[in-house]
Amino acid sequence: MSHPEVSKTPKGLYINGAWRQAAGAATFDVFDPADGAPLASVSSASVADALDAVSAAHAAGPAWAATAPRQRGEILRTAYTLLMRRQEEFARLIVLESGKALAEARGEVAYAAEFLRWYAEEAVRICGEVSTAPGGANRIMVLRQPIGVAVLVTPWNFPAAMATRKIGPALAAGCTVVLKPASETPLTALLLAELFAQAGVPAGVINVVPSRQSGEIVHAMLHDARVRKLSFTGSTEIGRVLLAQAADKVVKCSMELGGNAPFIVLDDADLELAVASAMVAKLRNGGESCTAANRFYVARPVAAEFSRRLAAAMAALTLGPGLDPAVQLGPLVNRGTLDKVARLVDEAVAQGATVLTGGRARPGPGFFYEPTLLADVRPDARILRQEIFGPVAPVCVFDTVEEAIALANDTEFGLVAFVHSRDLARALAVAERIEAGMVGINRGVVSDPAAPFGGWKQSGVGREGGHDGLLAYLESKYICVSW
Known part of the structure; x- marks a missing residue:
């Protein structure tokens, strides 16, 4: 054509x-x-x-x-x-x-x-x-x-x-x-x-x-x-x-x-705002972004409700060729990227993760993968260790803020992180301890031409x-x- x-x-x-x-x-x-x-x-x-x-x-x-x-x-x-x-x-x-x-x-x-x-x-x-x-x-x-x-x-x-x-x-x-x-x-x-x-x-x-x-x-x-x-x-x-x-x-x-951005939802977070931010942080450019939220760490008291709401929002997206104005999520860039995303999801599921929505590649032509949310992801799963670069959100539960910070910092990467809490002082205290060059508090996008963009560590x-x-x-x- x-x-x-x-x-x-x-x-x-x-x-x-x-x-x-x-x-x-x-x-x-x-x-x-x-x-x-x-x-x-x-x-x-x-x-x-x-x-x-x-x-x-x-x-x-x-x-x-x-x-x-x-x-x-x-x-x-x-x-x-x-x-x-x-x-x-x-x-x-x-x-x-x-x-x-x-x-x-x-x-x-x-x-x-x-x-x-x-x-x-x-x-x-x-x-x-x-x-x-x-x-x-x-x-x-x-x-x-x-x-x-x-x-x-x-x-x-x-x-x-x-x-x-x-x-x-x-x-x-x-x-x-x-x-x-x-x-x-x-x-x-x-x-x-x-x-x-x-x-x-x-x-x-x-x-x-x-x-x-x-x-x-x-x-x-x-x-x-x-x-x-x-x-x-x-x-x-x-x-x-x-x-x-x-x-x-x-x-x-x-x-x-590269990045491996943690998205931390504390127990006092506004879940409506957190889900809206997660949709942007995860699915901007279909997840094919170095700033994409790669690992979701959610406080145990709100984890089930956050996951339910996020899964519903992801499932409602329209997947298809990007020139269609009704489409909200386009294809991945090539076959190699599609295959990598599918392997990471399949491996996580084989290790016990639960698919709340998505979890499959769409039949061709084109390189389409369904927006996917995984719950019960093992802390040592490979999907948490490398960039997914696709529309997949793996969710893990934490019990203490100290645990969340330790999980967030347990990576060789340090580009960006996201923190959600209604208590700004609490969120800022967490942000200060995260080893990343950028932190978004109660929002899913940090990029701005007027701001210094870059990362720590590797x-x-x-x-x-x-x-x-x-x-x-x-x-x-x-x-x-x-x-």
């Missing part, structure tokens, strides 16, 4: 302000998760193509860094306006290549655009410092300068927002970039490249190189002395590999890695969003001066 959103989207590499084919005309197919059918064939960058993109970014760097901060900000503001004007076009494209429901995709585009608006305003807030040295002999002057060429590697689950969350601060800081989008969802990134050109971004400042040779081309770029920054969003396993590679040239890294290095996100693309230079 032909889709106008796909047919109008560029399919080549975007390097130095021009569209071109990959070396040897290599391509790869992009598939629709709703039916498994191919959507488009996209150029697949080679190592030589990726290094050409680095050359373009490096050549464009001095002029872009010297561009007035206000001018950089105005270009980002124009990009924001253009993206919101084309919200429906981008949303439909995101649905087609990622599978998410249309309402979710519209929300993602608005979220993606907010990063451009936020960093349009941050571009003029690159502040330095001047102070007198304690001994009085000189002044301490600190400048913030762009770090240089940045390689940006983005995931498939938020193809627009993860790109703008990196491009926005990089351009605001005066850096140039090479974007390597996920091979499952390159079309959104290519359409963004076209949009940024329309917004006035000069040639070479943004380069986009989709590829099936992801490991090879990222490795090559990280070993090019002109690359000074890597920003990666993806799994902890790949993050470890990239951190090791980045060490060879001491490339500075921002890493937003969930990441550094922060994106807020002023912290801008600083990630700036180097501090200390000048010792007397006058």
Whole structure:
């Protein structure tokens, strides 16, 4: 089936302000998760193509860094306006290549655009410092300068927002970039490249190189002395590999890695609010999110009622192809993800978990798994130890707050956690003791372009969003001066 959103989207590499084919005309197919059918064939960058993109970014760097901060900000503001004007076009494209429901995709585009608006305003807030040295002999002057060429590697689950969350601060800081989008969802990134050109971004400042040779081309770029920054969003396993590679040239890294978010419901929680929050925390993007609630720890006195209400809410969702406006939950991104989710559920059930709703894959075509709630999950079940990345909520019961905190922290991950209680002081006390970079209290979403997003432990290095996100693309230079 032909889709106008796909047919109008560029399919080549975007390097130095021009569209071109990959070396040897290599391509790869992009598939629709709703039916498994191919959507488009996209150029697949080679190592030589990726290094050409680095050359373009490096050549464009001095002029872009010297561009007035206000001018950089105005270009980002124009990009924001253009993206919101084309919200429906981008949303439909995101649905087609990622599978998410249309309402979710519209929300993602608005979220993606907010990063451009936020960093349009941050571009003029690159502040330095001047102070007198304690001994009085000189002044301490600190400048913030762009770090240089940045390689940006983005995931498939938020193809627009993860790109703008990196491009926005990089351009605001005066850096140039090479974007390597996920091979499952390159079309959104290519359409963004076209949009940024329309917004006035000069040639070479943004380069986009989709590829099936992801490991090879990222490795090559990280070993090019002109690359000074890597920003990666993806799994902890790949993050470890990239951190090791980045060490060879001491490339500075921002890493937003895997999560295993606990969702804690205390015995005094407002259950109506807790269930509403759980539906968002668990099922945003069909559970295919690093911030998705992965483990539900519920106080024993309210566990049965919470589970009953959550199961009813999950069972009421409409599952189907995301372009249907009535659909609330789309397919998983590919067969591998569907099979992994099914294995985790089947294994938990074999160990004694009870299925309160769902628990099955839907017959094809497409990669659909029913929204699923599991009760009586064993504390050592594998489904509690790794990211599910699907619409499955495993529920465990706890008896004391100390037990809940210990369970929440019993993981190598520490990205986000959720706490529900009517007693704000109690909830804050729990939040302070949870080993995570972000905590949502009485709400199911924490992401905000104005807030520092990132994790503790093996969930990441550094922060994106807020002023912290801008600083990630700036180097501090200390000048010792007397006058």
